[in-house]
Amino acid sequence: xxxxxxxxxxxxxxxQDIVQMIAKAKSGHPGGSLSAVEMITAxxxxxxxxxxxxxxxxxxxxxxxxxxxxxxxVLYAALAEAGYIEKKLLNSLRQxxxxxxxxxxxxxxxxxxxxxxxLGQGISIGIGMALxxxxxxxxxQVFALIGDGESDxxxxxxxxxxxxxxxxxxxxxxxxFNGFQLDDSTKHILDLNPIKExxxxxxxxxxxxxxxxxxxxxxxxxxxxxxxGSPSIIIAHTVKGKGISFMENNNKxxxxxxxxxxxxxxxxxxxxxxxxxxxxx
Amino acid sequence: MATDFKIxxxxxxxxxxxxxxxxxxxxxxxxxxxxxxxxxMANRFQAAFPDRFFNIGIAEANMVSIAAGLAASGKIPFAxxxxxxxxxxxxxxxxxxxxYPGLNVKLCGSHSGISIGEDGPSQMGIEDVALACxxxxxxxxxxxxxxxxxxxLPQIAEHKGPVYIRTSRPKAAxxxxxxxxxxxxxxxxxxxxxxxxxxxxxxxVAEALKAADLLQKEGVSARVVDFHTVKxxxxxxxxxxxxxxxxxxxxxxxxLDGGLGSILARAVAKSFPVKMDFIGLEDYxxxxxxxxxLDRYGLRARHxxxxxxxxxxx
Ligand SMILES: Cc1ncc(C[n+]2csc(CCOP(=O)(O)OP(=O)(O)O)c2C)c(N)n1
Numbered sequence: 001x002x003x004x005x006x007x008x009x010x011x012x013x014x015x016q017d018i019v020q021m022i023a024k025a026k027s028g029h030p031g032g033s034l035s036a037v038e039m040i041t042a043x044x045x046x047x048x049x050x051x052x053x054x055x056x057x058x059x060x061x062x063x064x065x066x067x068x069x070x071x072x073x074v075l076y077a078a079l080a081e082a083g084y085i086e087k088k089l090l091n092s093l094r095q096x097x098x099x100x101x102x103x104x105x106x107x108x109x110x111x112x113x114x115x116x117x118x119l120g121q122g123i124s125i126g127i128g129m130a131l132x133x134x135x136x137x138x139x140x141q142v143f144a145l146i147g148d149g150e151s152d153x154x155x156x157x158x159x160x161x162x163x164x165x166x167x168x169x170x171x172x173x174x175x176x177f178n179g180f181q182l183d184d185s186t187k188h189i190l191d192l193n194p195i196k197e198x199x200x201x202x203x204x205x206x207x208x209x210x211x212x213x214x215x216x217x218x219x220x221x222x223x224x225x226x227x228x229g230s231p232s233i234i235i236a237h238t239v240k241g242k243g244i245s246f247m248e249n250n251n252k253x254x255x256x257x258x259x260x261x262x263x264x265x266x267x268x269x270x271x272x273x274x275x276x277x278x279x280x281x
Numbered sequence: 282m283a284t285d286f287k288i289x290x291x292x293x294x295x296x297x298x299x300x301x302x303x304x305x306x307x308x309x310x311x312x313x314x315x316x317x318x319x320x321x322m323a324n325r326f327q328a329a330f331p332d333r334f335f336n337i338g339i340a341e342a343n344m345v346s347i348a349a350g351l352a353a354s355g356k357i358p359f360a361x362x363x364x365x366x367x368x369x370x371x372x373x374x375x376x377x378x379x380x381y382p383g384l385n386v387k388l389c390g391s392h393s394g395i396s397i398g399e400d401g402p403s404q405m406g407i408e409d410v411a412l413a414c415x416x417x418x419x420x421x422x423x424x425x426x427x428x429x430x431x432x433x434l435p436q437i438a439e440h441k442g443p444v445y446i447r448t449s450r451p452k453a454a455x456x457x458x459x460x461x462x463x464x465x466x467x468x469x470x471x472x473x474x475x476x477x478x479x480x481x482x483x484x485x486v487a488e489a490l491k492a493a494d495l496l497q498k499e500g501v502s503a504r505v506v507d508f509h510t511v512k513x514x515x516x517x518x519x520x521x522x523x524x525x526x527x528x529x530x531x532x533x534x535x536x537l538d539g540g541l542g543s544i545l546a547r548a549v550a551k552s553f554p555v556k557m558d559f560i561g562l563e564d565y566x567x568x569x570x571x572x573x574x575l576d577r578y579g580l581r582a583r584h585x586x587x588x589x590x591x592x593x594x595x
Contacts, residue, residue, distance in 0.1 A: 026399075027398075095568065101401040102401035102403075102404070103403040105403070118366060119339055120339070149339050153340055154342060182317060182339075183317070183318050
């Protein structure tokens with residue numbers, strides 16, 4: 001099996017886990033979790049993020065912060081796939097006493113790098129970590145994933161200007177540009193375009209890709225990681241709800257769970273995609 | 282039982298619907314929201330008056346200062362988001378752009394307390410009342426049910442000055458009668474009693490009423506008072522309850538520091554000190570169903586019942 005097919009199969013598994021755990025919990029955010037699957041898969045399983053599930057406290061690990069914390073299911077699924085948590089724990093999402101809180105919660109799940117859920121703060125936390133790494137002359141890097149709606153927050157731009165000004169090249173951001181936020185499309189509520197120019201103006205290295213193209217995701221993450229002299233941002237053009245026909249660009253699934261029937265349809269579609277991948281191989 | 286309440290609308294829905302009624306009467310009412318209008322129910326107003334509604338985006342601080350500018354120009358802005366994001370992210374703007382100049386800005390924080398359930402602690406507004414009450418000139422209102430919202434919101438619109446309104450996510454028990462007059466600034470006696478006063482706000486008023494039923498079975502006469510206006514606190518009612526009952530137990534779905542309990546304790550201490558105790562939150566909560574969380578964090582009638590008995594016995 002090629003490396004690429006291997007990664008695509010992992011992405012498929014993560015999508016299954018996402019819809020299953022949200023359906024089981026009867027609440028959660030499928031849309032913005034599904035749009036980030038390829039980027040998270042490439043990051044965790046494509047050899048980009050330096051990490052060791054057997055040694056979670058490893059000081060030289062790269063850090064990942066899910067700034068748009070409502071997409072927690074994609075992170076939990078990746079952590080389960082990587083072996084940080086048991087797969088069956090995914091069934092406890094959002095239940096009383098579960099380490100898998102509605103939003104990433106470091107108090108309850110210590111392998112997380114940060115607790116998030118109030119939008120806008122992840123890059124800033126990442127800056128703090130990146131500064132610490134520089135001061136201690138450590139080789140590790142910081143990755144953060146933000147949303148396009150999240151980019152409405154002033155703090156996103158405060159952090160953008162700061163990191164650009166300080167040439168924090170050990171900081172890498174993924175922008176999950178899926179075109180939607182909570183109430184409506186991002187274009188309708190607060191148009192971010194031209195987005196590339198904004199980050200260039202903040203003195204960042206900007207890479208623009210199709211965020212569902214696994215090969216492009218790998219190249220971009222690699223480029224971001226090796227780029228020196230400025231922080232990097234990957235503008236990943238994605239589809240909210242990607243992979244499940246009735247969730248794609250359907251913002252009803254921003255923050256609501258599929259019912260049993262929808263779950264079965266979603267799983268059937270994902271299985272079809274899986275079979276196709278296996279055949280291609 | 283007297284407390285076999287009918288479940289009504291969530292106070293957030295009553296907020297959105299009442300805003301529409303107010304909008305029909307007053308063209309100066311403008312509504313703002315920060316990409317949560319489907320949850321705060323401000324989208325009801327958007328549907329009725331699209332030209333008087335602005336979705337600011339996920340930018341709470343910007344929204345609060347925009348509201349200040351509108352108010353400074355004669356409009357009556359109502360700006361909403363989740364209680365935690367509105368109060369925490371808009372606080373400096375409330376202080377500098379709203380409280381200091383004393384502008385006529387109305388702010389509404391939805392999804393207060395832990396009864397939001399599964400979304401978990403990052404989305405729960407549990408320090409919002411303390412923050413709002415810290416601001417000089419602010420009026421802070423927590424309607425307990427849809428009827429209270431329908432009666433209080435028009436008074437809030439009439440009132441000149443900044444107001445913070447707190448709403449809840451779950452459907453709320455109907456504890457008021459349509460014909461009751463509820464007055465901004467005046468705490469409301471929901472049930473007379475002579476042994477102990479249970480003071481509450483929001484969803485906790487219904488729990489307090491249920492606790493009063495339980496206490497009655499033990500021969501304890503509990504008065505229940507809805508302190509829907511937390512600031513300015515009804516000093517007269519505070520003193521009256523202190524004089525007429527032996528003890529006061531305060532119940533709130535909010536952190537204990539700086540909420541209704543702290544404010545009422547000050548009012549009681551300076552007029553007629555009596556024994557007091559407090560039920561509320563001490564720390565951030567977690568994900569779970571609303572019912573599980575209210576059970577686990579001690580915000581049920583049975584918890585109130587136990588604490589009231591202890592307080593009277595102490
Ligand atoms: C500070 C803050 N304000 C509001 C919210 C509520 N909220 C949760 S998700 C969301 C929309 C986020 O949009 P985006 O970043 O584009 O995420 P995606 O569409 O990818 O799910 C909002 C407004 C929040 N979590 N934090």
